[in-house]
Amino acid sequence: MANEDAIQRLGQNTHNTQWDGSPMVLQVAQSATMPQTPLGTMIIAAKDLATVNNSGTLAITSGGSAPQLLTIPALTPYPTLTANNWQSQALTLTNVSAPQDVPIMIQAIGPGIPGITPVPLPFGTPVTLNSMQAAQGSSQMAWMQLLMEVPSANISNVAILGGPADAAGNNGYLIALNYTVNSGPGTGNAPPPGYFATTVVNAYTFQFNWGASFIYVVNLTPPDGSLNVTLANL
Amino acid sequence: MSAAATFPYELLGQNVVIAAWDGSPITLLVNQSANMPQTSNGTMIFSYRNVATQNNAGTLGVTSGGAAPIFYNNVMPSLQPSIVVNNWNANNLSITNVSANSDTPFGIQAIGRGIPGPTPLTLNTGTTLAVGPGQTAQGATSAQWMQLVIASIDSSLGVLAVIGGPVDGTGNNGYVFGINYGSNSGPTGPPPPAGYYATTTSNSYTLQFNCGAVPIFAANMSALNSSGIKLTLRAL
Structure with a gap:
């Protein structure tokens, strides 16, 4: 019944039918x-912006696909992330949290x-990104390296978008620094779901040859976390 | 046949923006077309580039005469133009932006001798000429063995298209070279990648030829943020 309730809410009480992706708060x-x-x-x-210990649920629908229900933990400064190619289709996010006092920022x-x-x-010039800041540049037709460093021991998420798409149409890479395990290419360990790589240290280098x-690059760490990125030509 | 399969075909030729496209650089928005009424009867270069500001893959539909459309799919935004080097046998050439996302403009251009666009630089025998990305050069060979030296100014991939001389069995007289490429290939080595005549991991390549006293045309099709290519035409 809980699921039915949630699904019945989708698309109801629409708050913004022309959302351009800017930050906004969804009430239940x-x-x-x-x-x-x-x-x-x-x-x-x-x-989850709730002031009490209420975890929230966000439903994501696109086209005719079944809703994807994301649990948004309470009282954490870390945003919950999902990276995907929604194939140019419409995307609807609905706050289907059970408690009433769970506003969700999207x-x-x-x-x-x-x-x-x-x-x-x-x-060749380091750029410092504060939380939720991004940097954009161009790669060259050569092997390149992106160096990411965080000046703390806090877990930090970095997303990189660009280059050719894979078979699923995706060209995004989510990397965690100061994580609890090493995983991803070259480590022998599969990364956690959604991640391209994780490292226990506070720096990671990403080598690529995408063409021009x-x-x-976007820093997805909590508000007090900065990130230094450097794009180099190998 | 599903509706999805027929949808791109239905768009071709609709919403024509330029029915008499002369090959000059233009931007095609989604569902817009450009038609070149008559192509060269020799090799011509068709160049296209996704210029979307969002992370959008794009698709171009290309038709010529009554041949079935060719679709160039999953073209991501890039500073490196994609190129098709072909002889369309003086048929028309129609290009349509059939991208799924409405914010996916394409820059397109036809390149070759006498086609409007960038004015070719003059390529003189015995003089090195720097040709920037998107620039072209034109000169004349002598009726003797000649050498064209193609050298990159930096370590990034250099793509040069050369048009001139007699046509082969398919009617083509164009050659695409890749320098600072990932592998060596071509006439004296492994088969080149599709569309290329030769590639080298080095930053220079030399082409020897004797095709009589003919015009020679070269276009630097490297990425827009590359440093350029130096060309030297020598009489041997």
Whole structure:
């Protein structure tokens, strides 16, 4: 019954039918619909703003697919993230939390999406990104490296978008620094779901040869976490 | 046949923005078309680039004469133009942006001798000429053995298309070279990647030829953020 209740709410009490991805707060039973998503990877970040210990639930629907229900933990500064290619279809987010006092902040993140104006990402010059800040630059037709460093021991999430899409149409990479295990390419360990790689140290290097593509890097750490990124030509 | 399968075909030729496209650089928005009424009867270069500001894959539909459309799918935003080097045999060439996402403009351009667009630089025998990304050069060969030296200015991939000389069995007289490429290939080595004549991991390549006294045309199709290519035409 709980699931039925949740599904019956989808699309009801719509709050914003022309959501452009900018940060906004959804109260319980409110929805936001982005009429057209990118045809490449986009990130959805959601944070439970409840002042009491109420975890929330966010329903994500796109096209005719069954709703994806995301549990949004309470009282944490870390946003819950999902990165996907929604194939240019409409995307509707609905706050289907059971308690009434669970506002959820949502935001869509990617190049060209309002909400975050990226700073330039030049070659060879470190750029410091505060929480929820992004940098965008261009790669060259050569092997490149993106160095990511956080000046703390806190777990930090970084998302990179750009380059060619894989067979599923995705061209996004979610990386965690100061994580509890090493995983991803070259480690022999499969990364946790949704991640490309994780590392126990406070720095990670990402090597790639995408051609002359854009590269978009966003710091998805809590408000007090900064990130230094450096794009280098190998 | 499903509706999804027929949908792109229905769009082709609709919402034509330029029915007499001369090949000059233009931007095609989604569902817009450009038609070149008559292509060269020799090799011509068709260049396209997804210029979306969002992370959007795009699709171009290309038709010529009565041939079935060719779709170039999953073209991501890039500063590196994609190129098709072909002889369309003086048929028309129609390009349609059939991308799924409405915010997926494409920059397109036809490149070759006499086609409007960038004015070619002059390629003189015995003089090194720097050709920037998107620039072209034109000169003339002598009726003797000649050498074209293609050298990159930096370590990024350089893509050069050369048009000139007699046509082969398919009517083509165009050659695409990749320098600073990931592998060596071409006439003296393994087969080149599709569309290329030769590739080298080095930052320079030399082409020897004797095709009589003919025009030679070269286009730097490298990424827009590359440093450029140096060309030297020598009489041997």
